[in-house]
Structure formats: structure tokens, C-alpha cells
Amino acid sequence: MKNFIITSFFLLFSLTSLLAQDTGIFDPVKWNVSLEKESDTDYNVLIKATIDKGWHLYSQTQFGEEFEGPIRTEITYNNSPDTFTLVGETQEPDVPIIFDPVFEIDVKYFEDKAMFIQPIKVVNPDGLKVVVDVYYSVCDDEKCLPPNTKTFELDLASGMSKKAMAEITQEDLEKSAALTIDVKGKDVFKDESESSEKSFFTIFLLGFVGGLIALLTPCVFPMIPLTVSFFTKSAKNRQNGLANAILYGLFIFLIYVLLSIPFHLLDSLDPEILNNISTNVTLNIIFFVIFMVFAFSFFGFYEITLPQAWSAKMDSKANSIGGFVGIFFMALTLAIVSFSCTGPILGSLLGGSLSSDGGAWQLTMGMSGFGLALALPFALFALFPNWLNSLPKSGGWLNTVKVVLGFIELGLAFKFLSNADLVEHWGLLKREIFIGIWILCALGMVLYLFGVIRFPHDGPKRKPPIGNVLVGVLSFAFMLYLIPGLTNSSYANLKLLSGFPPPLFYSLYDKDTEAPLGLEAYKDFDDGVAAAKASGKPIMVDFTGWACVNCRKMEEQVWSRDDIFSVINEEYVLISLYVDDRKELPEADRFNFLKSSGDTKSIKTVGDKWATFQTVNFQNNSQPYYILMDADFNLLNKPVGYTPDADEYLYWLEEGVKNFKGENKN
Incomplete structure (x- = not known):
């Protein structure tokens, strides 16, 4: 169970990102x-x-x-x-x-x-x-x-x-007036601009988890008791041994932080260079090959190590120099010797950081978390040496951890190949093919944990221990979760993995993009209002865009949840207004809009009309932007923008229904 939790967190290395939202009207x-x-x-x-x-x-x-x-x-x-x-x-x-x-x-x-x-x-x-x-x-x-x-x-x-x-004509003024509606309740549900800065805590935490994973590999775990015993027994007194072990851990931490320094230099020369590195087709293919090589190394077919001369030279310097400098070279020796196990995990951290907008600083935070997790045991066990007796003995379970990591590396490798495929439009890894490969990886992990398939470093075949069974069952559950991703249905979103598989439109199936999730959505505000009056339902106005990524995320990850889908489908009349629609309006519907600033705007396209409609009536020009109102334009609650928390969004929808029915009374 412990192993599964750790490896599950590892899968989240490149899945988790913090999103900020800005509202208001501005032109950058x-x-x-x-x-x-x-x-x-x-x-x-x-x-x-x-x-x-x-x-x-x-x-x-x-x-x-x-x-x-x-x-x-x-x-x-x-x-x-x-x-x-x-x-x-x-x-x-x-x-x-x-x-x-x-x-x-x-x-x-x-x-x-x-x-x-x-x-x-x-x-x-x-x-x-x-x-x-x-x-x-x-x-x-x-x-x-x-x-x-x-x-x-x-x-x-x-x-x-x-x-x-x-030139503004009387007809223009009349059409401009028709674009304005009398929205009631703006003062009650005043939309205050909110902004938030991205935090590096998440990537630090995930780096820390990656370091904990590295501790459980055969390259690092046996080193903990050996190294701590060396410091405590070789020192002249306990205080010196304790200080040396803590210093050893500090140097491990610093070494991994220092590995991120070159990326800061690259970032200062050209802020876009890290993004260029992460999205370069050739480099993505190289990463794919490297991860495949690492995966089969974890499976035990061969060992990947840095040149032995490097570790031998560092070890000799540690022995000959002594003191603080000697301890530093001991820490550097550990980093080199353990590379065959830590390298793939660091590679995942590197790839995930470079493909995000955190750049070099995000990589530094991840490296800091990784180094801290590796360093802590050496300091803690030096402080409390009796804890060493509670450590499990090295054995076959370490190899099991390594093979499980091999299957994860295999899945991650295809993410890099998918990046290259999307750039070049090869069509090799459509969404369903990618998910199918991950299903095979999950199935392979299940078969290995239950002893059906074996790898070179495995011992004699025996009854799977309880830990293997638990992890195997949960891996099988993960495989079952992936299977709907092969279908052309509302269950194909796999929103827990959003951002990892290719996008929904990059599919083997023909996709209908007329309305999200097959919902009935009016594309004209007046038509939607008429439908709301006829049905006696409240209105949900969805200001969206064809090129709006967060709009797609909301539709695929939040709207797709059964309870939220039901509320939108059954309780509201949905009006989706695309502010970037380039379809030209009929000649009779075109006009020049007079802004309050005295400037004019030519309304020629559908997008011109709805973008101006949003700005004029709701003093906001960002998407997605959601408004709940009745057919008389009374706001039912405060409008919201991008809201990835599905429970929060569901509460907002249900609150609108209750206010419409008069159930919320002070």
C-alpha cells in the first residue's frame, strides 16, 4: 500500500498545475x-x-x-x-x-x-x-x-x-441600444476582480515525493544504514558524528539545487529557451528514447550508471581530503552512484518543469524538494540511531519498487513521443491509441505484481506478498478507469489525467463541436431568452470562445460530471456566446457601436457582437465567464469565471436554481 501511494504521487509530477484567474476589462x-x-x-x-x-x-x-x-x-x-x-x-x-x-x-x-x-x-x-x-x-x-x-x-x-x-447614424444608435440589456442585481452580486500568484509549493511537494520514491530504490535504500553507521562510529564523539551526518545531508540537498543553476542562466539569456527545449520535436524524441532505455533498465535487462571512474575519483577525494570538503565529495559520490535509480525520476521532474510556465524557478523548487527528501533520512537517523532497527531489510521488495517504476517510466516515455506527434501532426498517437498504451502498461504492472510475468532480477517465484496484491488491485482499478477513454462517449474525458493524454479533438473518432458534451446550447442571446420564457427556466449565459483553452477544460472536466451535467441540462437554458466567432453578420445586422469613451467599434461578425455584449452589460471581457439570470435579466448570484473545483461550481449552479425558485430567503 505504501509503495502504491508513493508511485501514484509520482504519476502526478506533470499533472498538477496551479491556475490563476483575472477578471475585468482591459487591453494589454x-x-x-x-x-x-x-x-x-x-x-x-x-x-x-x-x-x-x-x-x-x-x-x-x-x-x-x-x-x-x-x-x-x-x-x-x-x-x-x-x-x-x-x-x-x-x-x-x-x-x-x-x-x-x-x-x-x-x-x-x-x-x-x-x-x-x-x-x-x-x-x-x-x-x-x-x-x-x-x-x-x-x-x-x-x-x-x-x-x-x-x-x-x-x-x-x-x-x-x-x-x-x-460615422454614427440613428440606425447605429438604435442597434447599439438593442445590444444593451437592463441587468438587475449588479450591486448585490458585485464582481470584484481577483488575482492570485502561482505558488511553487506544489512542485516542491511533488519533488519531495519524488525524492521519497528514490529512497525506496535499491541504489539508495541500502546506503542509509551504512552511511549513518559510518558517521556515528567513525567520529571521535557522538556530537561530531551527528554534525557530520547533518552536514552530509545538507550537501546532498545543495547538490541537487545546484543542478538547476544552469537552467537559470539559460532562462536569463532567453526567457523562451526553456519552452523551446521542452517543445522541440527532436528533443522530445530523444527524451522518449531515454525514458524507454531507463524503463528497460528498471526492468533489470541492463544497468545504467555514470562512468565508474567518476565515483571512484569522488570517493578517493572524500577519503584523502576529509573535513567539510571530504563530506561534500561523499555526498557527490552518492549522487553519482545512485544515478541509475534517481536519473529517471529527475528526468521526469526536468521534463515536467520545462513544459510548464514556471521555468527555471519551478525546476529549482522541484530539485529542492527532491534533494531534501534524500537528505532527511541521513540527518534523522543520525539524530535517532535506534530508528535504524525499524527499517525493513533490503530484499526483493526493492526490486519490485524498481520494476513498478519501470512501468511508470514506460508510460511517461510515450508522453514525450505524443508531444512530437502533436507538433508534426503524424497521427501516430491519437488519444485512443495513447490511452491504449497506458492500459497495456497498467496491465503489465498488474501481471508482474501477481507473479504472472517475471524479469531478470526477480527471485524464485512465490506467492505474492500482501503489498503486491494491494498495489496490483489498485493498478487494475486504474486500468479500468482508463478503459472509457477508448470510447466516443462523455466518459472519455479522464479528467483526472487532463493534460497528459492528447486532447479530445485529437481522436480516432469524428467529433461534433456544435455544442459541448451534446448539450442543447443556443448561440443567440435573444433566442435563448425566448426559450427561457417559454420553458419557465433560468438562463445560464456561457461567454466562451473557439480558441479558449480554459473553456474546454471546464466543459471536459467540470461540466462532464454527472450531477453538474444534469443541473445544466435539466434546470437551465444554456446560451453559449462565442466571442471569437469570425462568421460575418448579415449586412442588415452590421452597425457601428458607440462606446461610452466616445470611440466607435464596427460590429461586423458574430464574435464582435457577443464580445461587445459581454463588455457593455457585464463589464468583463475574459473567458470563460458564466452568468445565471432569469428571463427578466435579474442576476441569480455572482457571475464566475474559470472554476476548476467541481464541487464549488455545482454549489454555484444549485444556488442559482434555489434563488430562482425563491428558496433562499433571508
Whole structure:
């Protein structure tokens, strides 16, 4: 049981992340447009974007299919043959193509600033006005804002620009008014902006658990009593032995922390380099091969060690130098000798850290936790030497731990191959194939623990001990949990493993994306309100987006829970409004919206309409954003955004139903 709990935590190395949420209305990009004169007929349109820290503005290049990734930047001009012509395409900064682990496709994006340049040739300079439309969307590591369009009018004489203001007609004012609803209850359910910083505690804790796993391997576990006995018996007195053992543990901790230092140097040279490393196709394939090699080493087919000369040299230095320096080399010797067992676990920690947005600091926290777990036993057993008698004797159980880790390494290896497959669109590891491989790994672990299959280092076949039986049963349960992932049903989400298998759309099955989970969702607000009035049900407004990753997470991980699905399906009229939908509105429905700031916005697409609708009526422009109201626009409780806690989300839904029925009375 103890072994299973530890190995289960190990599976969570790359599964757990902390998510922060921001709400409110803001635009993280400031634009400046100007003209640069080259000659009487040749000009450059300079379009400069200044981007707030942490936000990404995406390239004009689109990768993948429509709706698969972030919205690309589009720049259009009012050019015509008799005014001016475009010379080539709009140039943009040269940035590397990277694989985005959030959208899971190739992307190109800009940070901090970007300069777009469009050469033009002027045909008729008299009274020429160059109008530039910039359509764009920005994302941070957790969400994307709805697309926006900025229009600038350039004067040829001065080279300066001003925001283009569309002419507002009476019809525009009427249509703008129709976009506004009288939402009641805003003061009661005031939506206060909340923000939270990511904590490194989780990765530290998981690194610590990884270190505990390493303690249970044959490379490390036998060293604990030997090393502690050496310090306590060889010292002149107990105090010296105690101090030396604690110092030995401290040096172990420092060695693993120091291993992360080079990644900080890389991170300072180029903040994107760690992400580039983690998403590079070649490196992911190399990681796949390395993990496969480690797995079969854990199975006992061969041993992987660092060169023996290294450990021999460190050992000789420890013996010859003595003192603090000698103890440091003893700790370094342990790190080298135990590499065949600690290497695969550290590799998992490295891969998981580099693929997250914590970068080098996240790796340092993981290494710190790992080093602390390895170091603690040497200090604790030196403080309480009688505890050594309670340690289980080395034996076959250590090899069992090693083989179990081998099956876990095998499963992790295919995660790296999956990353490469997603980048190159090979189609080798569709979601169901990936899950099928994990099922085979879990089955292999079950068969091994029950003694059906054997590996080279196993002793004589005997009745499986109770620990093997318990872990085997739980491994079988895990295998059963994976099986629905092979189906084309609502049970295929496997939300406990979200982020590890390929995404749901990367599937052998054809997926219907009209509405999440097969729910009936109105795509027009007025149609949904009419349905709510007819049915007598409250309304759930879902501000979402095709390129909204957290929207998909909510649908696949939270909405899919049976009780939550039932409440949404049976108690509410669902209205899903896609703020990034590029479908053009009919000509009669297009208009210029007059903002309260005096600026104008052209409402041309479905996304324009619903993004403006959200901003105007709910003073918020982030997705996902959920609102519960009745058909008379009375809020039923406080609107919420991304809420990964399913119990909290269910309480919110049920509270809305009770308020609608008048069951919650003060």
C-alpha cells in the first residue's frame, strides 16, 4: 500500500498545475501607427505594438485548422489601384516557431513589443488617407481575450495617425441600444476582480515525493544504514558524528539545487529557451528514447550508471581530503552512484518543469524538494540511531519498487513521443491509441505484481506478498478507469489525467463541436431568452470562445460530471456566446457601436457582437465567464469565471436554481 501511494504521487509530477484567474476589462496591447517616407512615391506603414508583460500577440501566420489555436493578427488596408498599392506582404519580426503546450499546435507570437512594416507605393497623393485595420487577440498562459479591431487613419503629409471614428447614424444608435440589456442585481452580486500568484509549493511537494520514491530504490535504500553507521562510529564523539551526518545531508540537498543553476542562466539569456527545449520535436524524441532505455533498465535487462571512474575519483577525494570538503565529495559520490535509480525520476521532474510556465524557478523548487527528501533520512537517523532497527531489510521488495517504476517510466516515455506527434501532426498517437498504451502498461504492472510475468532480477517465484496484491488491485482499478477513454462517449474525458493524454479533438473518432458534451446550447442571446420564457427556466449565459483553452477544460472536466451535467441540462437554458466567432453578420445586422469613451467599434461578425455584449452589460471581457439570470435579466448570484473545483461550481449552479425558485430567503 505504501509503495502504491508513493508511485501514484509520482504519476502526478506533470499533472498538477496551479491556475490563476483575472477578471475585468482591459487591453494589454497599445498600438502606434505612422508613415515613414522613402521617396515621393514609396512609403512604409509602421505599425508598432507595445504588449504588457505576460501577454502574447500572435503572428499573422496561422498554423493548424480553424479554431485549433490562437487567433492570428490580421492587418488590412484601404488600398486601391488608383490611390496606393501594397508592395509585398506586411513584414513582421522574425520569431521562432514553437509548440504551444496550451493550444497543442505550432505558434508564433510576440512579447513586449512588435513592429509590423508594410511598404506601399502611392499612385495619387492628393488628399490620400491610408486606413489601417488591425484585428488581433492576445493570450497569457491561462486565457485569451476576445479579438479586437483597431482602425487608424494615416495622413500622408504629416505621417501621423489618429483613431478612425466611424460615422454614427440613428440606425447605429438604435442597434447599439438593442445590444444593451437592463441587468438587475449588479450591486448585490458585485464582481470584484481577483488575482492570485502561482505558488511553487506544489512542485516542491511533488519533488519531495519524488525524492521519497528514490529512497525506496535499491541504489539508495541500502546506503542509509551504512552511511549513518559510518558517521556515528567513525567520529571521535557522538556530537561530531551527528554534525557530520547533518552536514552530509545538507550537501546532498545543495547538490541537487545546484543542478538547476544552469537552467537559470539559460532562462536569463532567453526567457523562451526553456519552452523551446521542452517543445522541440527532436528533443522530445530523444527524451522518449531515454525514458524507454531507463524503463528497460528498471526492468533489470541492463544497468545504467555514470562512468565508474567518476565515483571512484569522488570517493578517493572524500577519503584523502576529509573535513567539510571530504563530506561534500561523499555526498557527490552518492549522487553519482545512485544515478541509475534517481536519473529517471529527475528526468521526469526536468521534463515536467520545462513544459510548464514556471521555468527555471519551478525546476529549482522541484530539485529542492527532491534533494531534501534524500537528505532527511541521513540527518534523522543520525539524530535517532535506534530508528535504524525499524527499517525493513533490503530484499526483493526493492526490486519490485524498481520494476513498478519501470512501468511508470514506460508510460511517461510515450508522453514525450505524443508531444512530437502533436507538433508534426503524424497521427501516430491519437488519444485512443495513447490511452491504449497506458492500459497495456497498467496491465503489465498488474501481471508482474501477481507473479504472472517475471524479469531478470526477480527471485524464485512465490506467492505474492500482501503489498503486491494491494498495489496490483489498485493498478487494475486504474486500468479500468482508463478503459472509457477508448470510447466516443462523455466518459472519455479522464479528467483526472487532463493534460497528459492528447486532447479530445485529437481522436480516432469524428467529433461534433456544435455544442459541448451534446448539450442543447443556443448561440443567440435573444433566442435563448425566448426559450427561457417559454420553458419557465433560468438562463445560464456561457461567454466562451473557439480558441479558449480554459473553456474546454471546464466543459471536459467540470461540466462532464454527472450531477453538474444534469443541473445544466435539466434546470437551465444554456446560451453559449462565442466571442471569437469570425462568421460575418448579415449586412442588415452590421452597425457601428458607440462606446461610452466616445470611440466607435464596427460590429461586423458574430464574435464582435457577443464580445461587445459581454463588455457593455457585464463589464468583463475574459473567458470563460458564466452568468445565471432569469428571463427578466435579474442576476441569480455572482457571475464566475474559470472554476476548476467541481464541487464549488455545482454549489454555484444549485444556488442559482434555489434563488430562482425563491428558496433562499433571508
